[in-house]
Amino acid sequence: DTAVSQTPKYLVTQMGNDKSIKCEQNLGHDTMYWYKQDSKKFLKIMFSYNNKELIINETVPNRFSPKSPDKAHLNLHINSLELGDSAVYFCASSAARDGQQPQHFGDGTRLSIL
Amino acid sequence: SQQGEEDPQALSIQEGENATMNCSYKTSINNLQWYRQNSGRGLVHLILIRSNEREKHSGRLRVTLDTSKKSSSLLITASRAADTASYFCATLLGGGGNKLTFGTGTQLKVEL
Numbered sequence: 001d002t003a004v005s006q007t008p009k010y011l012v013t014q015m016g017n018d019k020s021i022k023c024e025q026n027l028g029h030d031t032m033y034w035y036k037q038d039s040k041k042f043l044k045i046m047f048s049y050n051n052k053e054l055i056i057n058e059t060v061p062n063r064f065s066p067k068s069p070d071k072a073h074l075n076l077h078i079n080s081l082e083l084g085d086s087a088v089y090f091c092a093s094s095a096a097r098d099g100q101q102p103q104h105f106g107d108g109t110r111l112s113i114l
Numbered sequence: 115s116q117q118g119e120e121d122p123q124a125l126s127i128q129e130g131e132n133a134t135m136n137c138s139y140k141t142s143i144n145n146l147q148w149y150r151q152n153s154g155r156g157l158v159h160l161i162l163i164r165s166n167e168r169e170k171h172s173g174r175l176r177v178t179l180d181t182s183k184k185s186s187s188l189l190i191t192a193s194r195a196a197d198t199a200s201y202f203c204a205t206l207l208g209g210g211g212n213k214l215t216f217g218t219g220t221q222l223k224v225e226l
Contacts, residue, residue: 040218041151041200044216099206102162103147103157108155
């Protein structure tokens with residue numbers, strides 16, 4: 001069973017559209033994250049939720065809105081997509097909110113903006 | 115600027131050789147973690163070393179941490195073709211920080 005699963009794996013869409021990426025973890029973790037990895041493989045934290053509470057909110061355009069319906073799910077909605085949003089988005093989870101435990105990553109969603 | 119920077123950026127070795135990757139960081143840390151990323155996949159956690167630890171082992175992996183030099187190294191012994199991947203260090207800042215800052219990665223290629 002996949003521990004952290006993201007859908008879709010690939011997302012190709014036009015500039016200006018709105019899209020969502022879904023993430024689910026079956027590890028029983030309380031903390032979940034969204035990261036963005038650019039074309040140079042640089043990985044940057046975007047958001048983190050702990051048991052449905054937002055605990056990390058980096059400097060990200062407000063076109064990006066995370067939503068956590070329960071502690072096993074963390075979705076990412078992106079409005080008015082721009083060319084610069086093209087990247088790989090990773091969801092991750094951890095047993096601890098303080099960074100003292102390993103993070104478990106999904107296989108990523110490759111977003112391409114035409 | 116980034117907290118962690120790996121060196122070298124790319125490394126190519128023959129199967130059976132050892133591979134050493136280094137990570138330098140700028141500010142004091144609580145812990146440092148190493149992750150592996152295979153092409154087209156997510157990151158996989160390898161080892162977490164805390165600021166009061168100097169060395170940790172896991173199978174063929176050995177991680178050292180020198181807080182006085184603000185650096186860490188990852189040694190993979192007896193490398194295999196399956197070790198081909200990108201390797202990232204990630205730091206958790208000291209002083210109560212709760213987010214990991216990832217380095218730039220080392221791309222390792224192990225050839226048969």
